[in-house]
Amino acid sequence: MLKRLEIVGFKSFAKKTVLDFLSATTAIVGPNGSGKSNVAEAFRFALGEQSMKSMRGRRTEDLIFNGSHSVPRANRAAVAIVFDNRSRGEHRPFRIDFDEVVIERAVLRDGTSEYSINGSKVRLRDIEELLAGANIGETGHHIISQGEADRILLASPRDRRAMLEDALGLKVYEFKKQEAQKKLVRTEDNIMQVNSLRRELAPHLRFLESQVKKLERADELRKELTSLAQTYFAIEDAYLSVEKGKAAEGKRDSAERLAVTSVELANIEEQATTDVEGAKHLEFVRKTEREIERINSERSTLARSIGRVEGALSVATDRSTRVAQESYVKVPREDLSGLVKEVEKQAAEATTPEAVLAAFTAIRQVIVAFVNRFVVSAEDTRFEEEHAIQTLQNERAELLANESVLSGELEQAKSELAQHREALTAHDETGRDLRRLILDLAQAKAHEEGMVARSEAREHELALLAEALEREKVEILVLVGVAAVSYEPLSPTDGAVNDRSAHEARKRTLERTKIRLEEAGGTGEDIRQEHKEVSTREAFLATELEDLARSAEGLRALIGDLDTELAKYFSEGLAKVNASFGEYFALMFDGGNARLVLEELEAPEEGALLESEEENNEKTKERSGIEISVSLPKKKVRSLMQLSGGERALTSIALIFAMSQVNPPPFLILDETDAALDEANSRRYGDMIENLAKQSQLIVITHNRETMSRANTLYGVTMGGDGVSRLLSVKFDEAIAVAK
Ligand code: ATP
Numbered sequence: 001m002l003k004r005l006e007i008v009g010f011k012s013f014a015k016k017t018v019l020d021f022l023s024a025t026t027a028i029v030g031p032n033g034s035g036k037s038n039v040a041e042a043f044r045f046a047l048g049e050q051s052m053k054s055m056r057g058r059r060t061e062d063l064i065f066n067g068s069h070s071v072p073r074a075n076r077a078a079v080a081i082v083f084d085n086r087s088r089g090e091h092r093p094f095r096i097d098f099d100e101v102v103i104e105r106a107v108l109r110d111g112t113s114e115y116s117i118n119g120s121k122v123r124l125r126d127i128e129e130l131l132a133g134a135n136i137g138e139t140g141h142h143i144i145s146q147g148e149a150d151r152i153l154l155a156s157p158r159d160r161r162a163m164l165e166d167a168l169g170l171k172v173y174e175f176k177k178q179e180a181q182k183k184l185v186r187t188e189d190n191i192m193q194v195n196s197l198r199r200e201l202a203p204h205l206r207f208l209e210s211q212v213k214k215l216e217r218a219d220e221l222r223k224e225l226t227s228l229a230q231t232y233f234a235i236e237d238a239y240l241s242v243e244k245g246k247a248a249e250g251k252r253d254s255a256e257r258l259a260v261t262s263v264e265l266a267n268i269e270e271q272a273t274t275d276v277e278g279a280k281h282l283e284f285v286r287k288t289e290r291e292i293e294r295i296n297s298e299r300s301t302l303a304r305s306i307g308r309v310e311g312a313l314s315v316a317t318d319r320s321t322r323v324a325q326e327s328y329v330k331v332p333r334e335d336l337s338g339l340v341k342e343v344e345k346q347a348a349e350a351t352t353p354e355a356v357l358a359a360f361t362a363i364r365q366v367i368v369a370f371v372n373r374f375v376v377s378a379e380d381t382r383f384e385e386e387h388a389i390q391t392l393q394n395e396r397a398e399l400l401a402n403e404s405v406l407s408g409e410l411e412q413a414k415s416e417l418a419q420h421r422e423a424l425t426a427h428d429e430t431g432r433d434l435r436r437l438i439l440d441l442a443q444a445k446a447h448e449e450g451m452v453a454r455s456e457a458r459e460h461e462l463a464l465l466a467e468a469l470e471r472e473k474v475e476i477l478v479l480v481g482v483a484a485v486s487y488e489p490l491s492p493t494d495g496a497v498n499d500r501s502a503h504e505a506r507k508r509t510l511e512r513t514k515i516r517l518e519e520a521g522g523t524g525e526d527i528r529q530e531h532k533e534v535s536t537r538e539a540f541l542a543t544e545l546e547d548l549a550r551s552a553e554g555l556r557a558l559i560g561d562l563d564t565e566l567a568k569y570f571s572e573g574l575a576k577v578n579a580s581f582g583e584y585f586a587l588m589f590d591g592g593n594a595r596l597v598l599e600e601l602e603a604p605e606e607g608a609l610l611e612s613e614e615e616n617n618e619k620t621k622e623r624s625g626i627e628i629s630v631s632l633p634k635k636k637v638r639s640l641m642q643l644s645g646g647e648r649a650l651t652s653i654a655l656i657f658a659m660s661q662v663n664p665p666p667f668l669i670l671d672e673t674d675a676a677l678d679e680a681n682s683r684r685y686g687d688m689i690e691n692l693a694k695q696s697q698l699i700v701i702t703h704n705r706e707t708m709s710r711a712n713t714l715y716g717v718t719m720g721g722d723g724v725s726r727l728l729s730v731k732f733d734e735a736i737a738v739a740k
Contacts, residue, residue, distance in 0.1 A: 142696075
């Protein structure tokens with residue numbers, strides 16, 4: 001599936017050089033220093049190699065043709081690898097929908113690298129993913145550089161494990177795992193953010209909840225008060241109407257009796273008066289009676305005025321005591337928002353430390369002025385109220401004084417009337433009996449007058465009570481709404497109407513409930529609204545958190561699954577590699593044994609934060625490295641280091657071949673891997689190459705005649721005096737010549 005390599009400006013390949021790989025095994029031959037290894041490095045380079053060292057350079061510039069005395073230096077090095085991507089079996093080798101895949105990398109002298117896939121610019125990461133999917137890993141286990149045959153032997157157990165994972169095609173899982181881990185980190189970040197938002201919200205929500213609970217208690221009180229008020233008002237209404245009826249009836253009866261008595265008395269007095277003297281006395285009696293009538297009517301007008309003033313006074317004192325008892329005073333909303341705006345404006349303008357200081361002073365002044373203004377206006381209001389009370393009190397005192405003057409006048413008039421009657425009856429000669437009758441009637445008349453006055457007083461008292469009741473109704477209506485005054489009227493005969501002591505107790509309960517409700521505060525619509533909003537937000541965050549926790553859980557499970565799969569494929573792969581490794585090793589050494597052994601790594605991976613001992617063990621086991629154990633036939637060798645150069649080369653060739661066998665890479669580049677082999681081993685090496693070429697395309701860079709003989713295609717690389725590598729197709733015999 002490897003089709004072609006195109007090199008321009010890379011290292012010694014100044015001119016565009018194209019290598020076609022048409023057969024299973026291609027050998028590249030040529031004298032020392034002609035540029036053969038540069039071809040292997042061209043592969044590494046195009047596949048995204050980042051280590052300059054593994055391309056024998058220090059800087060990017062070292063990768064670009066540096067020029068010779070006859071050829072100018074290049075400014076750009078570019079290598080393209082062309083793959084055949086037609087599907088074999090079910091899949092295309094690379095997971096993109098093109099029959100041919102060209103992976104290209106170019107560098108400029110300024111160090112910039114450009115990657116492209118089929119001519120479209122891509123990121124290195126895209127190249128890596130595409131290659132990993134086609135089992136061309138980044139650890140370069142499929143490109144064995146010159147002198148690096150035993151690289152895998154020298155590598156650390158951890159790197160060795162990485163190479164094995166790569167060779168087994170497990171990189172794809174690693175990529176998936178990394179992606180899942182990144183997502184997990186992001187998710188955990190989000191979880192932390194949501195949690196901190198919830199923590200910020202919590203105290204405010206708790207406050208709002210307690211407020212709402214208070215409001216709910218107030219709602220309860222409101223209901224309680226409504227029902228109490230309904231009962232109370234119904235009873236009081238019925239009571240007042242019964243009492244008013246009684247008073248009116250009493251007054252009517254007395255007034256009727258009074259009228260009858262007056263007429264009777266007047267008639268008798270008329271009859272009894274026979275001379276001028278008597279008529280004069282009668283005239284006095286009538287006059288005094290009219291006077292008494294006048295005084296009485298003035299008194300009742302006065303009583304109504306007193307009632308009115310007293311009503312107003314009780315409302316005013318009530319309000320003023322309530323205001324005095326309140327522990328807070330009200331601030332008009334617009335004043336307060338004006339203050340807030342002013343403070344915000346000052347604060348917003350303060351950008352430097354000096355400005356902050358100035359703003360601080362200004363804000364303090366604004367606040368002090370506000371509070372002063374506010375305290376003054378509160379005092380003004382109190383003063384006005386006190387003044388109004390005083391005026392009403394004065395008015396009442398004046399009216400009461402009038403009342404007492406009128407009472408005096410009345411007493412006076414009454415005693416005058418008695419005297420005139422006395423004089424009238426004394427003058428009469430009508431006799432004792434008539435005199436007695438007149439005096440009795442006069443007494444009865446005075447009695448009925450008293451009765452009418454009492455009924456009127458009662459009516460007046462009831463009117464005051466009714467007024468007070470109306471005020472109470474308004475007050476409670478304001479407090480709990482119209483329901484408190486919407487109730488079925490009670491029948492006047494209901495037992496509750498006349499049980500005044502039970503009613504008094506009811507009134508006390510009503511008052512207490514009213515006070516409790518007033519203390520509990522208003523309806524708090526804004527608090528309820530805010531509580532609703534904040535708890536909705538909280539609920540939203542909680543759901544969000546659940547979602548996040550679920551997706552974190554899912555990611556952890558995915559990572560766990562990937563780990564399990566990785567571990568499974570890894571241990572399966574390891575067993576297969578070991579079987580193959582043992583076979584190749586025995587073949588190379590005519591016996592003996594070699595195997596890869598999983599071994600726990602001493603220290604946890606760098607930067608890995610392990611929370612618990614258990615997890616620590618888990619991770620270590622999971623990330624354990626790979627040791628190589630060898631036993632040569634007829635020799636006691638304990639460590640790899642004790643092997644000879646040739647033995648080491650053989651061991652690593654056996655391992656590389658074993659790895660390639662288990663999961664064949666699309667191609668394998670072997671740069672003088674056979675350099676240390678003697679004739680017999682060269683033959684075995686050749687046999688293995690032929691075997692391996694059945695699954696992977698091979699590119700062997702070699703000086704070894706035996707190896708050349710196994711290749712289907714031979715390229716010779718030469719370098720002339722101009723320092724530029726040149727490529728030529730050669731036959732086997734020519735190759736032998738070229739290689740020297
Ligand atoms: P051997 O058989 O000894 O391993 P080889 O054929 O593998 O040799 P290389 O190591 O591939 O040879 O090539 C090395 C040659 O490439 C040297 O002559 C070196 O000067 C040349 N070379 C390396 N980098 C550049 C460069 N940037 N510009 C020009 N020539 C370069």
